[in-house]
Amino acid sequence: MGVSVQTNQDMEKFLLAKNRNFLFLLISAMFSAPGYYVYLLGCEWLMLTLSDNRVYFGMLFFAAAVPRLIFLTMGGLFADRLNKRTILFISDFSRAVLIGALLIFLWTDTVTSIHLIVLAALFGISDAFSYPALNALTPMLLPKAHLQRGNSIIQMAGQISPILGPALGGSLIALLGFTGVFSVALAMLLLASVTVLFIQLKEKKQDVQKVSAIAELKEGFQYARKNSLIVSIMIMAFFLNFFFSGPLSIGLPVIVKDIFQGTALSLATVEIAMGIGALVGAAVLAAITLKKPGKTMLAGLIAIGIFFLVTGFSTTLWQLASTVAVMTFTIQVVNIPIMTMLQQTTPKHMLGRMMSFLMTVSTGLVPISYAATAFLLAVGIPMQTIIIVSGVVVTALSLVQLKNKRLLSFRY
Template identity: 25%
Template structure:
């Protein structure tokens, strides 16, 4: 059962296990997030190849994310998360062995990226749905802020350590790839972090383990019911559609652009990429800690706050077009992280309060689909665009597009009403 409203979430054994395992896993994930794009660039030297790898991960994630949410609602989110992370641990371990053994090539990179994307389609909605089963509703905002702070702290620590490890391990390697040893060790660190997370998940017990609430009909019917429920909730529908537009037009260019910026315009190579990602994580850490204060200030006017934040973040991203130093890029990424951290905690907490528990997996999968399923698909297009336009134009276009969309949506009554506490009705 969730903890009592007056009790700290950290007083709960199961919450501490989830938080501890997730912390180690999140730090490990940052090693792969830095190492994978660097590996592709060192194997191919092609931004288009990097975009294609990101799209290869995104396709199964996008195709199965909604199904993953339905599976979570039919089964225990803990069991689904345990299985998905076990698959990821196996795939990342294999990637580490191949890189260290000098046997890696792009065909294997694409195959492993495909498998990782499929596993994360189930992991993301499961991880989002498990928290409301561990804490009482009044504690959700604080618990989400704690998890967001942890994730951003991992982004503060992990990328810098990963960049340092890759740079220190730059000795010899496969196909003249100077960073092969460091890259292999970075993937190995992520594999070890998955093992720690699996051990903690195995010890957790939640209400859904003993009393699963299986909705009627098949999995696809459950997916349809979840989409209909979200569509019937006008503010929720408006936010999901807005997030999808932002992910498509902004997420991809940033995913491809940052590694290329570090490789071609900055002075520290992989370490510069790590510093940029660390700065973004540090900004989001501070933003998550400020989210409670921001929620009190705006009360139920969450919509205008989110749109205003995105408008400012777009201008910061556009300024990357003029960046030629690691320090300057770090300042801009820290600014966007600060703004994003404030918005994310408040939005996720609002949705968890608003949605019925039996719909949580499907609703969160729909939200994750917009943030993590669609964005990388545009990375393939962004990589191809870099053959036609310079990198500054990519950053300027992405940032100004975000600002334009955000300011244009200020006139939408549905988006401006985001923050109201209505609980959506459940469907089958």
């Protein structure tokens, strides 16, 4: 888990002001991610307000996860074949349009739980195209030596969102109601979509684009299957996310509202704490270079399981917020090295496909995780019990990875 601090000379080479394209990508991310989180908090609280049936709340996450999973492979293929900047523009602009539709439902007082579930599904499709495009574009703007720092800075921009987003969302719900929160989200996503258009990147036309889409997918699958590092990461993420995603995403809002009897500002407090933890984690990894990223990542996985377990025993709002803050710090210690490993070891013309494959496999069981969590709640299993059991399983699965020599020995 050793690290080394970059020299001032290295930092000077990485001045964002000297990399116009990366700077615009960063600015776009600073509008896009917080805007998405403003919408997400408003949507979650609106669903909890519209219906006391928590199955509907679970369906909100399930509806977003399924189309995201279905279209991710196509999103990766598009990222390798089309202009990545254009894909990011369409993604943010389409989200703004969807929020505009929700505002119309609110103004006409016709919004229902079904409307929110359908919008969640459409947001999931947008996610499927934006994720591989963003992560395939970053390595095209930066040299390999700066990828960890670049990924960390993009993550920092993204992690401002769980701080700024819930803070704005909770405050706007209290002051201006749901129309206020969704209007701000719409404006931020529009700004993000416009900013990304300033990126000027001449992507090389490759002969691979003349090959059929099926042939390109086959090529990507064969490459992934033969790469032991990719296989190790994908198998690990496949099982861990099942026990983590559903209980965390559904569990925190339910605990805040049903157990702690909190308000929208209470939920915002917990999500802001998560954002602070993730932001600090990204900042730390932007300041240092990991000498043994594989060992660091596996240690982080074990810590995630332990803190997730502790989350289930929280008895106050502030205890819950503190625990999830430490947990999201640790998540960055896992996610950023994984992303950097794949970006450094994958040919650039396959980056979109590899990123979509990783996301597809790692989220393959997430819809089932959401459905299972909603079902357990429906039959009367306490949310905190679900989180405690899930934390135990995540910790156990992480400990098994200590036998994974391929990950333990990896170096940038």
